Amino acid sequence: xxxxxxxxxxxxxxxxxxxxxxxxxxxxxxxxxxxxxxxxxxxxxxxxxxxxxxxxxxxxxxxxxxxxxxxxxxxxxxxxxxxxxxxxxxxxxxxxxxxxxxxxxxxxxxxxxxxxxxxxxxxxxxxxxxxxxxxxxxxxxxxxxxxxxxxxxxxxxxxxxxxxxxxxxxxxxxxxxxxxxxxxxxxxxxxxxxxxxxxxxxxxxxxxxxxxxxxxxxxxxxxxxxxxxxxxxxxxxxxxxxxxxxxxxxxxxxxxxxxxxxxxxxx
Numbered sequence: 676x677x678x679x680x681x682x683x684x685x686x687x688x689x690x691x692x693x694x695x696x697x698x699x700x701x702x703x704x705x706x707x708x709x710x711x712x713x714x715x716x717x718x719x720x721x722x723x724x725x726x727x728x729x730x731x732x733x734x735x736x737x738x739x740x741x742x743x744x745x746x747x748x749x750x751x752x753x754x755x756x757x758x759x760x761x762x763x764x765x766x767x768x769x770x771x772x773x774x775x776x777x778x779x780x781x782x783x784x785x786x787x788x789x790x791x792x793x794x795x796x797x798x799x800x801x802x803x804x805x806x807x808x809x810x811x812x813x814x815x816x817x818x819x820x821x822x823x824x825x826x827x828x829x830x831x832x833x834x835x836x837x838x839x840x841x842x843x844x845x846x847x848x849x850x851x852x853x854x855x856x857x858x859x860x861x862x863x864x865x866x867x868x869x870x871x872x873x874x875x876x877x878x879x880x881x882x883x884x885x886x887x888x889x890x891x892x893x894x895x896x897x898x899x900x901x902x903x904x905x906x907x908x909x910x911x912x913x914x915x916x917x918x919x920x921x922x923x924x925x926x927x928x929x930x931x932x933x934x935x936x937x938x939x940x941x942x
Contacts, residue, residue: 678702679880681710682854686884691850694764694784697857701763703876704861713765720768721788723747728789736791737806741782741818747771749778751816759864759873762857776802776856779815797848797856798826800833805847812845855885862894871901889918909935 676684678699685696698710724743728736752761752772760766764780767773773781779795779802786793796803796812803821804813812821821829827840858880865874878895885891896911912935916928 679883682880683883686851686854693850693853694780694787696850696854697764697780700854700857700861700880701765703880704759704763704865704873705765708765713768717768717784717788720747721785724785725789733789733791734806734808736789737786737793737804738813738818738820740786740789740791740793741804741813741815744778744782744785745817749773749781751775751778756867757864759861759868759870762860762864774802774860775815776853776860779804780853780857782815794847795853796845797852798844799830799838801829802853802856803845805845851884855881858884859891866898871898874898875902887914887918889915889924892918905935 681702682696682699685692685699695710695714698708698713702708702710724740724747727743728739731739748771750772752770752774754761754772757774760770761772761774762777764773764777767777768781782804783793783795785791792807794805794807796805798812802815803826804815806813810822812826813819814821819825823840826845830838830840830844858877862874862877862881865871865877875895875898878891878898881891882895892911892915896908896915899905899908899911909932912928912932916925916932919925919928
């Protein structure tokens with residue numbers, strides 16, 4: 676099977692093998708990566724952290740786990756601009772630097788192995804974690820507790836001062852949701868790095884895993900434009916138009932479609 680097929684098969688397990696699925700995402704971009712080996716190598720990190728956790732009930736250990744990761748130098752990547760290695764999981768493990776979602780995926784896998792209850796929260800701009808039943812969220816970058824006021828400040832910094840905190844921002848998400856977000860992160864990072872073929876792999880994975888959306892089709896159309904593939908670009912613009920509810924945006928997409936359908940000059 677291809678890395679994409681292995682990734683999808685991981686999501687179909689019960690429960691889904693999220694961490695392994697994320698490794699197969701990385702394997703699409705690094706043919707030398709062997710996910711089974713990374714899974715075995717993680718055993719030493721699991722043992723090291725497990726041996727250092729306090730003697731507390733399992734539902735009180737999530738913050739200690741995150742703090743221990745911070746002590747072992749796992750931190751948010753502060754490179755500017757960010758590079759794809761901040762979202763490719765095997766590189767995050769190697770460098771101990773990554774985006775909040777990538778650090779969260781490592782924490783979630785360790786928590787699963789150590790029987791510590793922990794869930795992902797698809798918070799805008801900065802992925803978060805939650806212990807079931809807790810009155811706060813946890814920052815995967817160090818384990819800081821976040822209450823509603825903290826979440827409003829975090830949302831304001833990442834999305835703008837006028838953004839209103841909603842209950843949906845703080846809901847837990849599925850393994851598939853996390854893999855979609857990881858794929859969108861990688862799509863953006865590869866695009867910014869000028870690696871449009873790599874970004875295209877991520878864009879295709881998003882459209883395979885997520886409900887159809889105008890934004891995701893337009894993101895892939897942009898990549899096809901960079902790669903000079905007008906027929907493929909036209910396909911995504913057509914689908915974006917079908918999914919668009921805004922009259923002004925529909926006019927712009929219609930004009931773009933007409934330009935793509937016009938005969939191209941031969942030189």
